Amino acid sequence: MAAETRRHRGIFNLAALLILWEVVGRLDLVAGGALPGFTEILARLWVDRADYPLHIWATLTASAVGFMLGNLAGIGAGVVFALSATALRLFRGVNVAIFALPPIAIAPILVLTLSGMAPRIVLAALGVYFVTMTSTVIGLSQADSRATDMIRAYGGTKRDVLRLVQFRGALPTILAGLRIAAPNAVLGAILAEFGGGGRWGLGAYLLGSLGRGEPDRLWGIGLVATLIAGASYGAFALLSTRFLGATRAVTLNTAVPTGKPDPGHPLKRAALAVGSLALPFLMWWAFIRLTGVPDMIAKTPLGVVDYLFVAPTAEAAQAKLLAALGQTLPITFLGMAAGLAFAFVLAISSKLIPHAVEAFTPVALVTQTMPLVALTPLLVLILGRGNALTLWVTISVTFFPAFVTLAQGIALVPRTAGDLPRVYGASLWTEMRMVTIPAALPYLFAATRLTVPRALLGVMIAEWLATGKGLGNLLNQSRGYLDYGMIWTVAAVSVGLSVAFYQLVVFTERRVLRRLGMTTAE
Amino acid sequence: MSAPDGIALAGVSKTFAGRGKVVEALRDVSLTCPAGSFTAIIGPSGCGKSTVMRIALGLETADTGEVRIVGDTPLAAARAGVTGVAFQDAALLPWRSVRRNVEVPLEVLRQKPAEHAERVQGMIELVGLKGFENALPGELSGGMRQRVAIARALVTHPQVLFMDEPFGALDQILRRQMNVELQRIWTETGSTALLVTHGIDEAVFLADRVVVMHADPGRIVEVVDVSFDRPRRPPLFSDPAFHKVCDHIAEVLHGG
Ligand SMILES: Nc1ncnc2c1ncn2[C@@H]1O[C@H](COP(=O)(O)OP(=O)(O)OP(=O)(O)O)[C@@H](O)[C@H]1O
Numbered sequence: 083m084a085a086e087t088r089r090h091r092g093i094f095n096l097a098a099l100l101i102l103w104e105v106v107g108r109l110d111l112v113a114g115g116a117l118p119g120f121t122e123i124l125a126r127l128w129v130d131r132a133d134y135p136l137h138i139w140a141t142l143t144a145s146a147v148g149f150m151l152g153n154l155a156g157i158g159a160g161v162v163f164a165l166s167a168t169a170l171r172l173f174r175g176v177n178v179a180i181f182a183l184p185p186i187a188i189a190p191i192l193v194l195t196l197s198g199m200a201p202r203i204v205l206a207a208l209g210v211y212f213v214t215m216t217s218t219v220i221g222l223s224q225a226d227s228r229a230t231d232m233i234r235a236y237g238g239t240k241r242d243v244l245r246l247v248q249f250r251g252a253l254p255t256i257l258a259g260l261r262i263a264a265p266n267a268v269l270g271a272i273l274a275e276f277g278g279g280g281r282w283g284l285g286a287y288l289l290g291s292l293g294r295g296e297p298d299r300l301w302g303i304g305l306v307a308t309l310i311a312g313a314s315y316g317a318f319a320l321l322s323t324r325f326l327g328a329t330r331a332v333t334l335n336t337a338v339p340t341g342k343p344d345p346g347h348p349l350k351r352a353a354l355a356v357g358s359l360a361l362p363f364l365m366w367w368a369f370i371r372l373t374g375v376p377d378m379i380a381k382t383p384l385g386v387v388d389y390l391f392v393a394p395t396a397e398a399a400q401a402k403l404l405a406a407l408g409q410t411l412p413i414t415f416l417g418m419a420a421g422l423a424f425a426f427v428l429a430i431s432s433k434l435i436p437h438a439v440e441a442f443t444p445v446a447l448v449t450q451t452m453p454l455v456a457l458t459p460l461l462v463l464i465l466g467r468g469n470a471l472t473l474w475v476t477i478s479v480t481f482f483p484a485f486v487t488l489a490q491g492i493a494l495v496p497r498t499a500g501d502l503p504r505v506y507g508a509s510l511w512t513e514m515r516m517v518t519i520p521a522a523l524p525y526l527f528a529a530t531r532l533t534v535p536r537a538l539l540g541v542m543i544a545e546w547l548a549t550g551k552g553l554g555n556l557l558n559q560s561r562g563y564l565d566y567g568m569i570w571t572v573a574a575v576s577v578g579l580s581v582a583f584y585q586l587v588v589f590t591e592r593r594v595l596r597r598l599g600m601t602t603a604e
Numbered sequence: 605m606s607a608p609d610g611i612a613l614a615g616v617s618k619t620f621a622g623r624g625k626v627v628e629a630l631r632d633v634s635l636t637c638p639a640g641s642f643t644a645i646i647g648p649s650g651c652g653k654s655t656v657m658r659i660a661l662g663l664e665t666a667d668t669g670e671v672r673i674v675g676d677t678p679l680a681a682a683r684a685g686v687t688g689v690a691f692q693d694a695a696l697l698p699w700r701s702v703r704r705n706v707e708v709p710l711e712v713l714r715q716k717p718a719e720h721a722e723r724v725q726g727m728i729e730l731v732g733l734k735g736f737e738n739a740l741p742g743e744l745s746g747g748m749r750q751r752v753a754i755a756r757a758l759v760t761h762p763q764v765l766f767m768d769e770p771f772g773a774l775d776q777i778l779r780r781q782m783n784v785e786l787q788r789i790w791t792e793t794g795s796t797a798l799l800v801t802h803g804i805d806e807a808v809f810l811a812d813r814v815v816v817m818h819a820d821p822g823r824i825v826e827v828v829d830v831s832f833d834r835p836r837r838p839p840l841f842s843d844p845a846f847h848k849v850c851d852h853i854a855e856v857l858h859g860g
């Protein structure tokens with residue numbers, strides 16, 4: 083009953099939104115027609131219908147192949163990490179780097195080192211790997227300890243436990259991961275198309291149409307890209323709800339989870355830390371050696387150091403890089419802070435004005451499946467090519483995931499926790515201060531961790547496609563100038579920055595939450 | 605040369621350290637269960653009953669002391685298919701049907717479930733779940749789930765049978781029925797049985813010896829011999845001699 087009314091309200095909201103869109107679009111109220119009416123977009127889609135199949139096909143094949151390879155790697159790595167804490171520690175650096183890397187930053191170097199569809203596939207796979215790997219590790223290690231005890235009591239080995247309990251138990255978590263990974267693959271493929279030239283693909287189409295000032299076509303492409311990503315999400319959402327039913331344990335497992343396994347000898351720990359730091363660079367080096375691209379084009383870690391500090395052009399390169407950083411970093415922080423702040427305030431006020439927020443939540447959820455940053459060209463139409471564009475892109479790519487994380491976290495706060503202060507006559511504000519805000523804190527950190535790479539990605543895309551400033555622009559320019567050293571340097575620096583900032587958040591999170599006696603939220 | 609004891613624990617101690625507090629779960633526990641005997645452990649909640657069992661099963665390692673199952677280490681005994689176990693929690697795999705849950709130990713021991721179909725069916729019928737073979741655990745009541753766990757514990761015809769409050773969720777009538785059934789099965793298989801329970805009457809009805817434990821630290825305070833003739837029948841529950849033994853155990857349990 084309640085679910086039905088909610089669904090009705092959702093449909094009603096959607097219809098209202100579409101009608102509003104149509105009216106605003108028909109009357110050319112936004113930036114002189116930058117937002118066409120919904121039916122105008124559909125009409126244009128029909129006119130362009132001959133163009134689409136090949137573009138869609140190119141994007142779909144790249145994302146599908148990348149999706150499969152990324153999942154293979156993600157699940158394989160997840161199994162290894164679930165079985166061996168040592169491997170997990172050793173690969174921490176690689177995993178964080180893959181999570182934090184802004185895909186657009188490495189698109190050009192993939193194009194330099196690989197050929198054909200490979201860059202798109204790799205970028206799609208990279209977007210998938212982390213999500214799938216994490217959900218596999220979580221799913222496998224969340225196995226019901228009572229069931230694993232039972233297998234072990236019959237002398238079952240780790241493999242028996244994996245086979246009989248963990249795999250099947252992890253399926254819903256893995257499927258939930260695939261649900262998020264699928265749109266990521268589409269996004270990765272589109273971003274590689276931005277960064278790599280090539281004729282076919284929705285990203286290439288979007289980029290090619292950007293200069294022609296035809297809003298209805300750009301919106302049409304955006305709509306199609308969103309539909310593809312959304313459909314891939316929906317397919318896995320359906321699969322995972324079908325599986326969930328029979329997998330939930332019937333009773334609650336109350337066993338105390340055995341904490342982190344003994345970290346071992348300090349020497350071993352130090353070795354692992356060093357190894358985990360060195361491994362990403364080692365893989366970078368091995369990647370170049372394996373692809374066999376000449377040193378002129380492909381720079382190893384040492385090559386980048388050489389370019390930036392030793393070579394005769396080092397000083398000029400440094401100056402360019404610093405100038406770009408000076409433009410990119412402030413706006414990244416500003417956009418991210420604003421996005422997080424909006425999300426925090428809105429999520430918290432879900433206690434004060436539940437209906438308004440409830441109506442908004444489906445919209446926020448839908449955006450989770452959209453290749454948001456890939457839609458930057460649409461924002462260019464509305465906001466032009468100034469800093470406002472960069473800021474809004476960044477805010478929108480941080481706000482939505484942060485809001486979803488926070489809102490879901492706050493929804494987990496047991497109602498009774500809020501009832502207690504109220505029983506003692508506390509005001510709504512006091513209740514917020516005592517219960518809602520502290521309870522939301524772990525999720526604020528989780529949201530920050532999540533949005534660090536996205537914020538940088540948003541800024542770099544806006545810079546690359548539109549504003550002609552900062553790191554994104556430097557990367558794009560260097561492609562034109564065939565300044566290979568700079569391409570690799572910008573890629574390495576932006577990944578490094580993203581990782582460093584991510585680690586900073588993790589570090590702060592641990593300290594703050596430990597002081598408050600809370601645990602981190604996923 | 606005599607046969608090795610079914611279960612032998614000698615000088616077992618175990619301390620848990622977690623979340624800033626240290627719990628001495630077991631201090632110097634020694635317990636021998638001769639082959640074919642039935643032993644019950646009784647004691648207040650948290651006195652270490654489950655820990656004794658988990659150590660005997662090789663799921664925890666003792667800090668000190670030695671454990672032998674039919675003369676072997678717990679792991680070797682488990683691998684050889686000597687042990688059977690029913691946990692305090694049914695611990696069924698929620699995605700497997702009743703029949704497939706009962707088959708799990710066979711799969712772990714690398715026996716083909718298809719070759720033992722009859723035995724599996726027999727066990728399901730024994731615990732009164734005929735007609736529920738294909739039901740999922742989520743569709744069963746708490747008591748039915750526990751009966752699946754018992755069928756699962758018996759399906760390998762174990763030489764040594766561990767049971768941790770297997771009848772906890774059953775009503776009194778069913779519980780008595782299951783007690784009688786368990787006695788019958790145990791007599792037939794001749795296995796060494798170790799039963800953890802909170803029911804004094806259940807312990808006295810089933811066991812040759814009742815081990816009484818106290819908490820803080822977990823330790824054995826008395827072992828009470830119960831020498832009623834077998835097979836024991838339900839009327840025993842209202843026998844004055846039976847009540848005398850029960851009263852004595854209750855005294856040990858509550859007294860110093
Ligand atoms: N994995 C563990 N980590 C920390 N402490 C534990 C662990 N397992 C058991 N304990 C502690 O050891 C003590 C004995 O626990 P045990 O489960 O053996 O009790 P029990 O006698 O079976 O109780 P009950 O009758 O309630 O099942 C308890 O104080 C418990 O808190």
Ligand SMILES: [Mg+2]
Pocket residue numbers: 653654655692768
């Ligand atoms: Mg117990």
